[in-house]
Amino acid sequence: MTTKNVRVKIDELKTNLGLIKNLDLSVGKIVDDSWTEPMGPTPMPGLTTLRDWDMTLLNKYKPFYMPDCDLCCLCTYGKCDLTAGKRGACGLNIADQSSRIVLIACCIGAATHNGHARHVVDHLIEKYGRRYPLDIGGLNVKVEAPVTRLVTGVRPQTLGDLDEVLTYCESQITHLLSVAHTGQESSNLDFESKALHAGRIDQVGMEVADIAQVSVFDFPKADPEAPLIKMGIGTVDQSKPVIMCIGHNVVPSVGIIDYMKEQKLDDKMEVVGLCCTAIDNTRYFDRAKIVGPISWELRFIRGGFADVVVLDEQCVRTDASLEAERVKAPVIAASEKNCIGYKNRTNDPADQIVEDLVSGKVPGVLILDPEKVGEVAVKVANRVAPIRKKMKSLPEIEEIKELAKKCRNCNMCQRSCPQDLSIPKAIKAAAEGNYAPLADLYEECIGCGRCEEACPVKLEIHSFILKIGEKNMLEETNYCRSGRGAIQDVEIRSVGGPIVLGEIPGIVALVGCANYPHGGKDVYDICREFALRRFIVVTSGCSAMSAGSYRNEEGKTLYEEFPGGFEAGGVLNVGSCVSNPHIAGAAIKVANIFAKRNLRGNYEEIADYIHNRVGAVGLAWGAYSQKAASIASGFWSLGVPVLVGPHGSKYRRMLLGREDKPDNWEVYDARTGDKVNVGPAPEHLFQTVETPQEAMVTIAKLCIRPNDTWKGRSIKLSHYIDLHKRHYGLMPPDIDRFIRTPADIPMTMKDEITALLKAKGWKESIIPDPTLLPRMIRKTKE
Amino acid sequence: MSCEPWQCAEIAATKKANPIQKPEIAVAMIKRAVRPILVVGSNATARFMEGKPLIDFLIDFANASKVPVVATAHMVSEFLKRGYTPAGYMSAMDIGNRLVDPTWQGLDGKGHPDLAIFVGLPYYMESLILSGLKHFAPDLKTMTIDNLYHAHASWSYPNSTLEAWAENLKVMTLKFKEGGN
Numbered sequence: 001m002t003t004k005n006v007r008v009k010i011d012e013l014k015t016n017l018g019l020i021k022n023l024d025l026s027v028g029k030i031v032d033d034s035w036t037e038p039m040g041p042t043p044m045p046g047l048t049t050l051r052d053w054d055m056t057l058l059n060k061y062k063p064f065y066m067p068d069c070d071l072c073c074l075c076t077y078g079k080c081d082l083t084a085g086k087r088g089a090c091g092l093n094i095a096d097q098s099s100r101i102v103l104i105a106c107c108i109g110a111a112t113h114n115g116h117a118r119h120v121v122d123h124l125i126e127k128y129g130r131r132y133p134l135d136i137g138g139l140n141v142k143v144e145a146p147v148t149r150l151v152t153g154v155r156p157q158t159l160g161d162l163d164e165v166l167t168y169c170e171s172q173i174t175h176l177l178s179v180a181h182t183g184q185e186s187s188n189l190d191f192e193s194k195a196l197h198a199g200r201i202d203q204v205g206m207e208v209a210d211i212a213q214v215s216v217f218d219f220p221k222a223d224p225e226a227p228l229i230k231m232g233i234g235t236v237d238q239s240k241p242v243i244m245c246i247g248h249n250v251v252p253s254v255g256i257i258d259y260m261k262e263q264k265l266d267d268k269m270e271v272v273g274l275c276c277t278a279i280d281n282t283r284y285f286d287r288a289k290i291v292g293p294i295s296w297e298l299r300f301i302r303g304g305f306a307d308v309v310v311l312d313e314q315c316v317r318t319d320a321s322l323e324a325e326r327v328k329a330p331v332i333a334a335s336e337k338n339c340i341g342y343k344n345r346t347n348d349p350a351d352q353i354v355e356d357l358v359s360g361k362v363p364g365v366l367i368l369d370p371e372k373v374g375e376v377a378v379k380v381a382n383r384v385a386p387i388r389k390k391m392k393s394l395p396e397i398e399e400i401k402e403l404a405k406k407c408r409n410c411n412m413c414q415r416s417c418p419q420d421l422s423i424p425k426a427i428k429a430a431a432e433g434n435y436a437p438l439a440d441l442y443e444e445c446i447g448c449g450r451c452e453e454a455c456p457v458k459l460e461i462h463s464f465i466l467k468i469g470e471k472n473m474l475e476e477t478n479y480c481r482s483g484r485g486a487i488q489d490v491e492i493r494s495v496g497g498p499i500v501l502g503e504i505p506g507i508v509a510l511v512g513c514a515n516y517p518h519g520g521k522d523v524y525d526i527c528r529e530f531a532l533r534r535f536i537v538v539t540s541g542c543s544a545m546s547a548g549s550y551r552n553e554e555g556k557t558l559y560e561e562f563p564g565g566f567e568a569g570g571v572l573n574v575g576s577c578v579s580n581p582h583i584a585g586a587a588i589k590v591a592n593i594f595a596k597r598n599l600r601g602n603y604e605e606i607a608d609y610i611h612n613r614v615g616a617v618g619l620a621w622g623a624y625s626q627k628a629a630s631i632a633s634g635f636w637s638l639g640v641p642v643l644v645g646p647h648g649s650k651y652r653r654m655l656l657g658r659e660d661k662p663d664n665w666e667v668y669d670a671r672t673g674d675k676v677n678v679g680p681a682p683e684h685l686f687q688t689v690e691t692p693q694e695a696m697v698t699i700a701k702l703c704i705r706p707n708d709t710w711k712g713r714s715i716k717l718s719h720y721i722d723l724h725k726r727h728y729g730l731m732p733p734d735i736d737r738f739i740r741t742p743a744d745i746p747m748t749m750k751d752e753i754t755a756l757l758k759a760k761g762w763k764e765s766i767i768p769d770p771t772l773l774p775r776m777i778r779k780t781k782e
Numbered sequence: 783m784s785c786e787p788w789q790c791a792e793i794a795a796t797k798k799a800n801p802i803q804k805p806e807i808a809v810a811m812i813k814r815a816v817r818p819i820l821v822v823g824s825n826a827t828a829r830f831m832e833g834k835p836l837i838d839f840l841i842d843f844a845n846a847s848k849v850p851v852v853a854t855a856h857m858v859s860e861f862l863k864r865g866y867t868p869a870g871y872m873s874a875m876d877i878g879n880r881l882v883d884p885t886w887q888g889l890d891g892k893g894h895p896d897l898a899i900f901v902g903l904p905y906y907m908e909s910l911i912l913s914g915l916k917h918f919a920p921d922l923k924t925m926t927i928d929n930l931y932h933a934h935a936s937w938s939y940p941n942s943t944l945e946a947w948a949e950n951l952k953v954m955t956l957k958f959k960e961g962g963n
């Protein structure tokens with residue numbers, strides 16, 4: 001890309017008007033005159049540009065609302081009671097309100113990722129200039145930003161190009177959020193369409209953030225052999241000063257790691273992380289350690305491991321600073337989005353800030369200069385570590401017994417626990433000296449602390465669980481593969497055919513947060529099941545950590561057991577939350593590189609292609625955040641089904657197909673224009689699954705696509721049938737819906753299925769060239 | 783026995799379930815229904831009373847009451863293992879989504895259910911589905927026979943102990959056995 005613009009950069013200029021410093025002026029727009037791919041119909045779509053596509057999906061997968069609240073309280077006309085069809089003072093009903101909440105969640109998610117991207121891109125432009133070239137994987141990745149190309153029609157080549165892309169995204173988010181104002185949109189389906197648009201913008205924002213950081217910080221570049229990273233509290237050398245970084249934005253951590261290296265302290269200290277910052281730290285520095293997912297913040301701080309806590313943005317417990325104070329660990333707030341009420345010390349000399357933190361004069365500071373964060377964090381950790389001596393805020397075991405005797409058996413802890421854990425029973429047992437029931441809670445507890453807030457006698461229940469589980473905690477030593485980033489073009493070339501034909505039975509992406517119903521082991525089990533079945537298993541974020549937190553019979557973690565390539569039987573971690581577009585990007589690249597469809601500004605056609613041909617499914621087993629909502633929305637919009645675990649039902653709206661309604665499953669055959677019933681493939685776009693067993697059966701089923709060849713279909717069906725029989729105890733009753741010709745029938749089950757088809761009065765049908773878009777029909781009927 | 787939602791923050795209901803003070807009342811309601819169904823969730827094998835899993839109590843109840851069972855998640859296999867064949871099985875979201883469709887003709891194609899009884903789903907999921915039904919299936923009555931109060935149902939037992947729950951389920955089963963159905 002060439003940028004036909006004028007750039008003036010003046011570091012210092014004395015003029016009659018005074019002294020001008022750091023002036024950086026750019027005039028002009030990006031004109032890409034080297035990209036020959038023709039522009040598609042929808043570059044930089046506005047709010048309604050892709051509305052027809054959205055409505056096509058929403059007609060096939062209708063919203064099922066489960067309002068979390070009967071009321072709306074968003075304006076002063078309210079509160080309005082919207083129960084069972086009543087309208088509010090503004091005329092809104094509960095379906096509209098429910099979809100409005102979905103839109104708001106998706107806007108928050110999209111704004112958060114785009115805000116993150118904006119911070120990273122602006123920071124990097126300031127440091128390295130707009131012309132800094134993007135490099136996602138050298139010659140291995142020519143389609144460097146598939147989502148951005150698809151949505152915006154821009155092929156970004158420099159940091160400056162990303163700035164332009166973000167400007168578009170920011171304008172869309174502003175418009176989208178404005179739609180949620182009272183007296184704007186009045187149809188639930190239009191709210192839903194806008195939520196899908198927020199998902200598209202979210203994907204672009206995430207992609208921008210990740211390709212910027214991959215390029216500049218030299219993260220693994222589309223590397224199937226990205227390093228294996230030590231993970232777990234047990235891997236942290238507690239004899240060393242420990243800096244703990246929590247959040248999602250790697251920029252302050254880069255300041256820390258650079259300073260440590262500069263001072264040659266990198267093997268004398270530990271930098272550990274929680275949540276996505278942890279993953280991105282390891283992409284920058286392979287000796288950084290991951291201690292765990294978002295839900296382990298209290299575990300790590302109360303356990304006393306951290307000498308300095310550095311908080312950046314997103315999913316940071318808002319009481320992390322108070323918890324750190326209890327263990328006398330100074331806190332550095334490093335993001336303008338999370339200032340914690342601390343004084344802004346960005347412009348103070350580093351040594352003065354260090355003195356104030358070490359002496360305990362202040363518990364924490366706000367520093368918005370990442371390099372200064374680095375210097376202060378390293379110096380403070382080294383001075384504080386010998387004083388703190390890893391001070392914990394956990395009780396001793398004997399104390400637990402005594403404290404537990406205060407329990408009134410009021411049940412408020414259990415009633416406040418999102419997991420409905422049997423806490424009162426465990427406390428009662430502890431009072432009698434039996435700690436086994438408390439130990440049983442360790443794996444399922446998500447560390448939210450709600451039990452403690454509810455307890456009328458102020459028992460620190462979560463700390464009790466941690467203390468009893470301490471031995472396990474200290475033995476946690478596993479491996480996570482560092483985030484590899486994008487999928488290489490050559491990998492797409494070799495698996496594109498088998499995916500589209502159905503011979504690789506599917507791509508399963510386990511992504512998102514750690515609000516699991518029964519601990520992280522389910523994530524591991526699901527990943528392993530599908531890797532052994534030679535699906536392509538992709539992970540990111542906290543799910544990537546949980547996937548690596550358990551071992552097989554030979555003592556190997558998933559990332560040691562399976563290769564890290566985008567291949568049948570591969571288990572690959574793309575990276576942090578903002579790396580999720582590499583998963584969407586892989587599906588887009590199948591359409592582009594394998595099927596040679598133009599992707600530039602050609603959203604609808606590519607989404608239609610993916611929806612009908614690429615057997616990809618996302619599972620966010622522990623999704624909790626608004627960002628997870630917008631990430632899911634970006635996948636829905638591409639026609640990729642997403643499943644969430646039971647807590648995901650709280651997103652309050654599913655997008656469900658009706659398997660029992662035949663008209664739901666008609667597509668056009670692009671060759672003839674005929675309508676062909678292809679069965680419920682895929683059946684849903686967004687669905688909550690209740691148990692891991694249900695998740696596994698549903699994943700296998702949702703990988704089925706209308707375009708599967710007979711060979712691919714029979715492979716997919718054999719996995720679906722096998723898992724269904726194993727977990728549901730019988731042959732799937734809907735199998736006839738997925739068999740188009742006798743060749744689709746898995747060989748080993750021929751007799752059983754043939755009999756079943758006969759009983760159902762099954763008729764043979766054709767395998768169409770499937771599309772939902774009338775304009776893709778090549779020959780219309782007379 | 784309290785009629786506050788079991789999970790503390792689940793309070794936002796303007797139209798709250800009538801409490802079922804005695805199992806006989808639930809039995810009378812079920813008998814009055816023409817096309818009831820019983821939706822059984824994954825806690826059926828995770829809750830234990832009197833040394834038996836909840837599902838055993840539910841099989842007895844279903845056999846006695848002849849209310850057709852819809853098993854959610856992977857519970858169908860648990861029913862089959864115990865020699866009981868449910869009338870249907872599907873994801874909890876699917877049964878909720880069918881129940882809000884007035885044109886859905888039920889599992890047997892003979893007519894839309896007029897009473898949906900829920901038991902054994904994770905509390906918050908059950909609560910959300912009941913909310914969906916309260917708002918979008920105004921003609922459908924809903925009931926839960928859990929031991930936890932669900933504000934969004936039409937009828938719910940108050941919060942009670944496992945012992946009281948076992949007793950309620952047994953009494954309901956007995957009443958159906960005694961009185962036919």
Ligand code: SF4
Binds near residue numbers: 078088
């Ligand atoms: S936005 Fe509408 S429904 Fe909500 S409180 Fe205001 S008037 Fe009532």
Ligand code: SF4
Binds near residue numbers: 417418441446
């Ligand atoms: S900290 Fe653990 S035990 Fe306490 S309420 Fe949260 S999940 Fe339940």
Ligand code: SF4
Binds near residue numbers: 408409411
């Ligand atoms: S809330 Fe506190 S007092 Fe009440 S049962 Fe739980 S531990 Fe005991």
